[in-house]
Amino acid sequence: MFKIVRTEELVPTSVFLHEIEAPRVARKAQPGQFLILKATETGERIPLTMADTNPETGTVTVIFMVVGKSTAIFSALKAGETYTDLIGPLGRPTDIEKVGHVVCVGGGTGIAVLHPLARGMKKAGNRVTTILGARSENFLIFREQMVALSDALIAMSDDGSTGRKGFVTDALKEVIATDKPDLVVAVGPVPMMRAVSELTRPEKIHTLVSLNPVMVDGTGMCGCCRVTVGDEIKFACVDGPEFDGHKIDFHGLTQRLNAYKAAEAEAMTAHRCRMEAQAKQLEQQA
Amino acid sequence: MQATQNTPKDRHPMPEQPADVRRHNFLEVPLGYTEELAKAEASRCLQCKIPKCVEGCPVAVPIPQFIRAITQGQLAEGIRIIWAKNGLPAVCGRVCPQENQCEGQCILGKKGKPVAIGNLERFLADWERAHGDGSLPGKQPPTGKRVAVVGSGPSGLTVAGDLILKGHAVTLFEAFHKPGGVLSYGIPEFRLPKDIVRAEVSILEKLGVELVCNTVIGRAVDVHELLREEGYDAVFVGVGAGLPRFLNIPGENLIGVYSANEYLTRANLMKAYDPLYDTPLVPGQNVMVVGGGNVAMDSARTALRMGAKSVKIVYRRSREEMPARAEEVHHAEQEGVEFLLLANPLRLDGDSDGRLTSVTCERMTLGEPDASGRRRPVPLPGADFTMDCDLAIIAVGSGANPLLTSSEPAIKLNRRGNIDADPETGKTYMRGVWAGGDIVTGAATVILAMGAGRKAADSMHEYLMRGW
Numbered sequence: 209m210f211k212i213v214r215t216e217e218l219v220p221t222s223v224f225l226h227e228i229e230a231p232r233v234a235r236k237a238q239p240g241q242f243l244i245l246k247a248t249e250t251g252e253r254i255p256l257t258m259a260d261t262n263p264e265t266g267t268v269t270v271i272f273m274v275v276g277k278s279t280a281i282f283s284a285l286k287a288g289e290t291y292t293d294l295i296g297p298l299g300r301p302t303d304i305e306k307v308g309h310v311v312c313v314g315g316g317t318g319i320a321v322l323h324p325l326a327r328g329m330k331k332a333g334n335r336v337t338t339i340l341g342a343r344s345e346n347f348l349i350f351r352e353q354m355v356a357l358s359d360a361l362i363a364m365s366d367d368g369s370t371g372r373k374g375f376v377t378d379a380l381k382e383v384i385a386t387d388k389p390d391l392v393v394a395v396g397p398v399p400m401m402r403a404v405s406e407l408t409r410p411e412k413i414h415t416l417v418s419l420n421p422v423m424v425d426g427t428g429m430c431g432c433c434r435v436t437v438g439d440e441i442k443f444a445c446v447d448g449p450e451f452d453g454h455k456i457d458f459h460g461l462t463q464r465l466n467a468y469k470a471a472e473a474e475a476m477t478a479h480r481c482r483m484e485a486q487a488k489q490l491e492q493q494a
Numbered sequence: 495m496q497a498t499q500n501t502p503k504d505r506h507p508m509p510e511q512p513a514d515v516r517r518h519n520f521l522e523v524p525l526g527y528t529e530e531l532a533k534a535e536a537s538r539c540l541q542c543k544i545p546k547c548v549e550g551c552p553v554a555v556p557i558p559q560f561i562r563a564i565t566q567g568q569l570a571e572g573i574r575i576i577w578a579k580n581g582l583p584a585v586c587g588r589v590c591p592q593e594n595q596c597e598g599q600c601i602l603g604k605k606g607k608p609v610a611i612g613n614l615e616r617f618l619a620d621w622e623r624a625h626g627d628g629s630l631p632g633k634q635p636p637t638g639k640r641v642a643v644v645g646s647g648p649s650g651l652t653v654a655g656d657l658i659l660k661g662h663a664v665t666l667f668e669a670f671h672k673p674g675g676v677l678s679y680g681i682p683e684f685r686l687p688k689d690i691v692r693a694e695v696s697i698l699e700k701l702g703v704e705l706v707c708n709t710v711i712g713r714a715v716d717v718h719e720l721l722r723e724e725g726y727d728a729v730f731v732g733v734g735a736g737l738p739r740f741l742n743i744p745g746e747n748l749i750g751v752y753s754a755n756e757y758l759t760r761a762n763l764m765k766a767y768d769p770l771y772d773t774p775l776v777p778g779q780n781v782m783v784v785g786g787g788n789v790a791m792d793s794a795r796t797a798l799r800m801g802a803k804s805v806k807i808v809y810r811r812s813r814e815e816m817p818a819r820a821e822e823v824h825h826a827e828q829e830g831v832e833f834l835l836l837a838n839p840l841r842l843d844g845d846s847d848g849r850l851t852s853v854t855c856e857r858m859t860l861g862e863p864d865a866s867g868r869r870r871p872v873p874l875p876g877a878d879f880t881m882d883c884d885l886a887i888i889a890v891g892s893g894a895n896p897l898l899t900s901s902e903p904a905i906k907l908n909r910r911g912n913i914d915a916d917p918e919t920g921k922t923y924m925r926g927v928w929a930g931g932d933i934v935t936g937a938a939t940v941i942l943a944m945g946a947g948r949k950a951a952d953s954m955h956e957y958l959m960r961g962w
Contacts, residue, residue, distance in 0.1 A: 232714050246671060250771045253671075253764075277772060293671040295708045424764070427669055427710055427897050429736035430756035434747060441740070441747070446897060460747050463848030467749040468774040475772060 210294040213267055215287050218349045223273050223317060224283045225259070231266030233296040239304065239324035240418065240450055243268065243296025244426045247285060251292070252278045255423045257395075257449060258297070259320035259350075268296070271320035271349065277475040280483075298426040299449045302416070304328040308335065308390040311383055312358070313376050313404050315341040315396025319350045321418055322395040329393070330357045337389070338362070339379045341400065345370035377403045389413055394453065398462050405453030415453035419444045422467060435461050505607035506535040513828040517798050520683045520767050523825060524588075524613075529569075532617040536564035539609045542601060547611060550599035552945030555579045557596055557611055564614060573622040576615060577631055581655035581697075582648065582944065584623065584690045587616025589681060590941045591819050623693055630701055634661035639958040642667060642726040644711045644898065647675020648940045649732035649931030651694065652947030653954070654703045660955050664703045665726070669710045672763060675734055676932075677940070679763040680755075682792050684799070688762075712898035717905070721926050728926050728954050731905070731913065732947065735932035736895035740888055741784065745842030750776045750850035754789045754889035761796045778885025781805040782853055784839055785889035786816035791823060793887040794831045802885070805831045810838040810858050810871040836860070836871065840878065842886060853883040892937045905929070912936055920950030925962055928954055 214227040233243060242257040260269035274283050285291070302325050310329045314322035319340055330336045338358040342348040344367045355361050362379045363371025372379070376396075383389065384407070392415040394404040401417040408415045421433040421444050428446035435444055436457035442448065509525045510516075516523055527535065539561040547557045556575055563572030576583045592598070592612040600608030639662045643650045646668040658664045672678050674691040699705055711717060711733075720726045738753030740746050752760075757775070760766045764773035781797040783790050786809035794805045807826070809816060812835050816823060827833070836858040843852045857877035860869035894911040904924040906914045913922055913929040920928040930946030932938055 232709070236714055250765075250768075252772045252774075293708050295669065295671070295710060297713055298710065424756055424759055425670065425736075427713075427736065428895055429738070430759055431738045431740065431753040432756045436747060460848070464747065464749060466847065467776070471774040475774075 209290040209292060211290050212285055212287050213265075215285070218271065219273075219347050221274070221283075223271065223347070223349060225269060225271050225320075226282070226285070227260075227267050227269045228291060228294060229266055230268050230294050230296070233294065234261045234266045234268050235263045237261040237268065237297035238301035239328040240302030241297035241299045242420075242426075242449055243270070243294055243298060244423070245270070245282065245291050246293040247278070247281050247291050249292060251281060253293070253295075253424060253426070254278050254282070255298070255420060255426060255445070257299075257321040257418060257420065259323055261324070268294075271317050273317045276472040277479040280476065280479055295426060298445060300447070302328060302393075302450055304332050306333040309337065309387065310334040310391045310393065311337045311339065311380065311389040313339045313341075313380060313392060313394040313396070313400075314350075314354070315376060315394075315400040316343075316347065317349070318394075318396030318400075318418070319348075319354065322393065323350055323353055325393055325395070325418075326354065327357050334391075335359050337383060337387070339364065339376045339383070340371075341365070341376035341396070342370070343367070375403070376400060377407050380404060380407055384408070384411055384413070391416070392453075393417075398458060398465065401453060402458040405456070405458075409454050416450050417453040417456065418450045419448055419456075419461065421461065421464060435464070505538070505610055506531050506613075508610070508613050513825075513830070516684065517795075517829040520799055522687050523684050526620055527613055527617040529617075529621075532564055532614060533567070535610050536561045536614055538602065539565075540601060546599035546601060547596040547609075550595040550597075552595065552941050553579050553948050555596075555615070560618065561609065561611070561614060564618065569618060569621050570626065573618045573626065574631075576618060580944070581652060582694050582940075583615050584619035585648070585677060585686060585694060586941055586944070587612050587614075587619055588686050588690075589939075591939060593820065595941065623690075630697065631659055633659055633701065636663070637661040637958060639663065639727045640665070640725060641728050641730065641954065641958070642720045642724070643730045643732065644717070645669075645675055645732040645734060645931070645933075646673035646695070646705070647677060647732060647734050647931060647943065649943040649947035649950075650675065650730065651698065652944045653730045653732065653928075653930070653951045654698055655701070656948060656951035657954060658698065658701045658703050660951075662955070662958060666698070666703050666705050667709045667711055668705070668707045669733075670763065671707050673705055673707060675732075679759040680789070680792070682758065682762055682796050683767075684795065685792065710897070712901040717898070717902045717924070717927060727958055728928065730920075730947075730950055730954065731898065731922070731927060731929040731933060732931040732943070733895060733898050733933050735892040735937040737893040738888070739891050739893060741839060741890065743839060743841055745844060745850070746888075747848075748842055748844040748850040749848050750778070750844075750884050751842060751886045751888065752776075754783075754785070754793045754887050755892065757793055757887045758789070758796065761800065767796075767800060775800065776885050777801060778805075779803045780882045781885045781887070782808050782839070782881075782883045783887045783889055784808050785891070786811065786818055787889065787891070788818045788822050790887075790889035791818045791826045791831075793889050795826055795829060797885065797887065798829055798831065806834045806881075807831060808834045808837050808839060808855060810836065811868060812836055812860060815868045838871065838873070839886075842883075850884055850886060851882065852880055853886060854878055854880045892932070894933055894936070899933075910936065918949065919953035920946060921953060926957075 216225040766775040931943035
C-alpha cells in the first residue's frame with residue numbers, strides 16, 4: 209500500500225496533484241521517468257510521468273487529468289488514503305547535458321512532466337526558455353515553479369485569459385526566428401507535440417517529446433506501448449518514454465491511444481451513474 | 495498383489511467439463527480424481543525396483559513411493575513424499591508435460607497407457623489443500639544469511655522454498671502487483687486456477703519468505719545494490735523470458751493486434767473476463783492466433799471464452815511439428831478452435847481508425863529439415879488468401895528481456911541475450927549471483943525452471959555455508 213500524503217485540486221474537478229510515499233522510487237527516480245499506479249484490486253494500471261520526487265521525504269508527485277474511470281477513482285482519493293500498487297521508476301531518464309539554449313514547451317498536464325526536465329536542463333547550465341500553453345487561465349498549472357527555473361517564460365492560452373491568445377507553436381515560431389534554440393523539449397497532448405516537431409523539423413532543431421501510450425507491465429514484457437520511431441518498432445516503456453520528435457509516427461501513436469476509447473467511455477458513464485446513486489443514497493440517509 | 499491383476503491398459507481418465515459448456519466459462523477443464531479413482535489408478539503402478547519415471551522427472555520426485563501411499567490411503571504421507579522434492583505439486587500436476595517426462599518413461603506405456611502420474615500428483619496436492627492439517631515442513635535453524643530472489647515464477651518460488659527451509663532469510667521480489675510470474679499472468683485460469691498459485695505462495699510466506707511485489711530490479715534497485723547496500727549475501731535471478739516476438743509484417747501496430755504476453759496478461763492477471771475488473775480487451779469476433787505452442791493454445795482458448803465467433807490457429811508448419819502438448823491441442827480442438835496449418839501471415843489490414851479488419855496469408859509446404867530437425871516451411875507461390883480478422887494474437891515465442899541484465903554488465907549474456915549460467919549450478923559470471931529458468935534457457939517449461947531453481951538453491955546453500 210502506498211499512502212497519499214498530500215493532494216491538491218489544481219483545476220477544479222479536472223486536474224489533481226498527489227504526493228505519495230514511495231521511498232525506494234523517490235531515492236532512485238530521475239527526470240523523465242514514470243511510474244505505474246493502481247488504486248484498487250480491480251483497477252487498471254495507469255502510467256504517469258513523475259512531476260517531482262523528494263528523496264528526503266521519500267515521496268513522489270504525480271499530476272493527472274480526469275479522463276476516464278481510473279483517473280476518476282484516483283481523483284476521489286484523499287490524503288491519508290492509499291494506492292494498492294505503485295511501480296517505478298520506469299523508463300529511461302532524460303539525457304540531460306549542457307547544449308546551450310533549451311526551449312521547453314509544455315501543454316496541459318504535460319507542464320507537470322516538463323517541470324523536472326526543465327529543472328534538470330537549467331541545473332546542467334543551459335539557458336532555458338519556457339513556453340506554456342493551456343485552454344484558459346485556470347488550466348495553466350505549475351506556472352510559478354516554471355517561472356522560477358526559467359530564464360524567460362511565455363504563456364499562451366486558447367482564449368487569451370492568461371498570457372497571449374494563441375498556440376505554443378506561435379510563440380515557438382518567434383523564438384526560433386529571434387533566438388534559435390539548440391534543443392526543444394515538448395511535453396503535452398499528442399497534437400501539440402506533433403505540431404512542435406513539424407515546426408522544428410525544417411529548422412533541424414533536435415526535438416525531444418515524452419510519450420504516454422497505453423501500457424500494461426511497463427517493463428517491456430507485453431509490447432502494448434509499441435510505437436514506430438524511424439524504421440523501428442520501439443517500446444515506450446523501456447526504450448522511452450522520450451523519443452526524437454522528428455522520427456515518431458504520430459498518426460499511429462494517436463490511433464493506438466484510441467484503442468479503448470469506446471470501452472472507456474462506457475466504463476466512465478457506468479461509474480458516474482454508480483457514484484451519483486451512491487451520493488443520492490447518502491443524502492437520503494442524512 | 496491386487497495391483498498387477500488389473501489390466502494395465504485401463505488408465506482412468508480424469509472427468510472433464512464438457513467441451514460445449516467449458517468453452518463459455520473460465521472454470522478449470524479437468525475436474526480432478528475422486529479418492530476412489532485415484533486409488534484405482536494408483537493400483538496400476540507396478541512399483542518398479544528401478545523406477546524409470548523418476549529418471550524422467552527434472553526434480554526427481556519419488557514417484558512410486560507417493561503412489562504407494564495413495565493405494566494405502568496414506569494421503570497426508572503421500573503429499574509429504576512429493577514435497578521433499580517438489581514445492582509446487584498442485585501446479586506441476588496440472589501443467590507439466592508428463593508425456594515427455596515421468597509418464598513418457600513409465601514401463602506400462604510400452605504396451606498400453608502409462609500410469610497417470612500427473613493426475614495422481616494433482617490429486618494429492620488438491621486433497622492437502624482441502625483436507626490437510628496445514629502443517630508445514632520443518633525448517634533448519636537460522637543461518638543469519640540473507641538471500642534475494644528476483645522474480646516469483648516457477649524458478650524463483652523453488653529457490654525461495656528450498657532456501658527458507660535451509661534456514662536462510664529470503665526476500666522474493668516481483669515486478670507485477672501479484673506473485674507467480676507466468677503462473678499468474680500467462681497460464682489461464684481454466685488450466686491453472688489462480689487460487690492454487692495463491693495457496694502455494696502463501697505456504698512460502700507462512701514459512702517466512704518476505705514477498706515484495708511492485709519492485710522492478712534493474713530500475714528500482716540494481717543487483718549490485720542488493721548485494722552491497724541492502725545486505726543480501728546472494729541473489730537469484732529468475733526473471734523469465736519476457737520479451738515478446740512479433741512477426742515484423744505490415745500492419746502489426748493496428749488496434750486488435752496483441753502479443754500473447756499482452757493478451758494473456760490482460761485476461762489472466764488483470765482478469766479482463768471478470769466484469770468487476772476495469773481491464774479493457776478488444777472483443778474479437780474473428781480471431782487469429784499465430785503460433786503452434788502451448789501459449790498459442792492458451793490464447794486461442796481464452797479468446798473463445800471471451801466470446802469469439804471463430805478462432806483460428808495459424809501455424810506455418812504441419813500438425814506434427816507443433817510444439818504444443820498433445821493434450822492442449824486436443825482440448826483446443828474439442829472446444830472448437832480451428833487449425834489453419836501450413837499458413838503464414840503476410841500482411842494485416844485495418845480501417846481508417848487503425849482497427850484490424852483482415853489478414854492475408856501465404857500457403858506453405860514442407861521442404862528439407864532445418865537446424866531444429868523439423869522440415870522447413872517453404873511458401874507456395876500464387877496461393878495467398880485473405881480472411882476477416884478483428885483480433886490477432888502473436889504467439890511465436892519470447893526472447894530475453896534485457897531490463898535487468900542491461901543494468902548489470904557483470905552478469906554475462908550469450909549471443910541470444912540469455913544469461914550465461916553454469917548448467918549444473920546456475921552460477922553466473924557475477925560473484926554471489928545465480929540465475930535459472932527462461933532467462934537462462936529461453937522459453938521452456940515450468941518444471942525445467944523449477945529444476946534449475948533446485949540446482950541453484952543447492953549451489954547457493956553451499957556458497958552461503960562455505961564460500962564461492
